[in-house]
Amino acid sequence: MSKTTLRHIVVEGPIGAGKTTLARRLADTFNAELVLEAADENPFLERFYQDPRHAALPTQLFFLFQRARQLQAMRQADLFAPVRVADFLMDKDPLFAELTLEPDELRLYEQAYEQLTLELPAPDLVIYLQAPVEVLQARIAKRGRAAERGIGADYLLRVVEAYARFFYHFDKAPLLIVNAAEIDLSSGEHDYQQLLAQVQSMRSGRHFFNPLPIGL
Numbered sequence: 001m002s003k004t005t006l007r008h009i010v011v012e013g014p015i016g017a018g019k020t021t022l023a024r025r026l027a028d029t030f031n032a033e034l035v036l037e038a039a040d041e042n043p044f045l046e047r048f049y050q051d052p053r054h055a056a057l058p059t060q061l062f063f064l065f066q067r068a069r070q071l072q073a074m075r076q077a078d079l080f081a082p083v084r085v086a087d088f089l090m091d092k093d094p095l096f097a098e099l100t101l102e103p104d105e106l107r108l109y110e111q112a113y114e115q116l117t118l119e120l121p122a123p124d125l126v127i128y129l130q131a132p133v134e135v136l137q138a139r140i141a142k143r144g145r146a147a148e149r150g151i152g153a154d155y156l157l158r159v160v161e162a163y164a165r166f167f168y169h170f171d172k173a174p175l176l177i178v179n180a181a182e183i184d185l186s187s188g189e190h191d192y193q194q195l196l197a198q199v200q201s202m203r204s205g206r207h208f209f210n211p212l213p214i215g216l
Contacts, residue, residue, distance in 0.1 A: 006124040008074070009085045009199070010173075012092060013129030014159045015151070016136035018185040022129065023087040025185065025192060026199070032083035035070055037063070039147075048100075049150035056100035060109055064093055068116040089126060090117055091172060095162050123173045125202050129180040130164075133157050174202050179210045 009026060011019040020036060027034040039045055042062045047055040067090055074084060097109045131139075133156045140148050167175065176198060183191040191211050198209045 006199075006202075007083055008123045009083070009125045009127065010089045010123040011085070011087050011127045011129065012089045012163075012167075013131070013180065014136055014156065014163050015148070016139040016156075017129035017131050017180050018139070018183075019129055020087045021185045022127065022195075023085045026196075027083075027085040029196060030083045030085065032085045035074065035084055035086040035088075037086075037088040038066065041066065046147035046150075049147060052100055052155070057105045057109070060097050060101065061112065063096075064109070064112060064116060067093060086123075089123065091170070092163075092166060093117075095166050096159075099158055099162055125176065125199065126170070126173050127176045127178060127199065128163070128167050129178050131179075131181045133160055135181050136160070174204050175206045176202055177206070177208045179208075183211050 009023075009030075009032075011023045011026070013019045023036065024034060026032065042059060044055050044059040044062055048059040067088055070086075071090055094110070094113060097106055097113075101109055133153055136156055137151075137153060140151060167177065178195065183195075185192060185195075194211050195209060198207070
């Protein structure tokens with residue numbers, strides 16, 4: 001297994017970008033604890049994709065409570081715990097709330113968020129995977145999850161744009177922005193090794209990574 005001086009790595013990006021796949025590979029590489037957003041446990045998610053207006057608030061609150069519990073457990077764990085790799089960033093949580101909630105619902109969510117996110121651990125590195133809507137749609141369709149069948153292109157575009165705005169201003173941790181449109185993170189060893197080398201060289205600041213094709 002490879003080693004890293006990073007203790008808490010977060011992989012982020014819109015649905016279909018490959019964040020969970022990359023988080024799993026990094027956790028395996030670094031023999032790390034894997035902390036995943038358990039979307040399958042959210043009983044409101046499928047209803048949200050079918051009827052966003054009526055299911056947005058319970059969907060958002062479920063994820064908020066779930067993520068806060070996971071990160072609080074990390075905070076309370078021993079300081080000498082292993083490297084952790086997560087596929088969600090708590091600071092990004094309000095992004096979806098602002099996209100989907102009505103003003104009165106958003107105020108309720110914000111009150112809960114403020115109470116639940118005090119003194120949560122900051123990551124040592126955030127990896128942001130970017131990909132255009134058509135690529136995300138193709139990947140979502142390929143994996144064929146029933147709960148995701150209602151995701152439309154308009155919603156995906158709003159999510160992609162919201163991610164871009166969020167990370168344009170993000171400065172709470174070192175940030176690696178990855179062009180993930182044409183890379184295979186599930187089984188592509190060449191792509192993964194390039195990205196891994198970039199991750200291991202990260203120390204601070206904001207960096208961009210555009211994988212080179214094989215042979216260059």
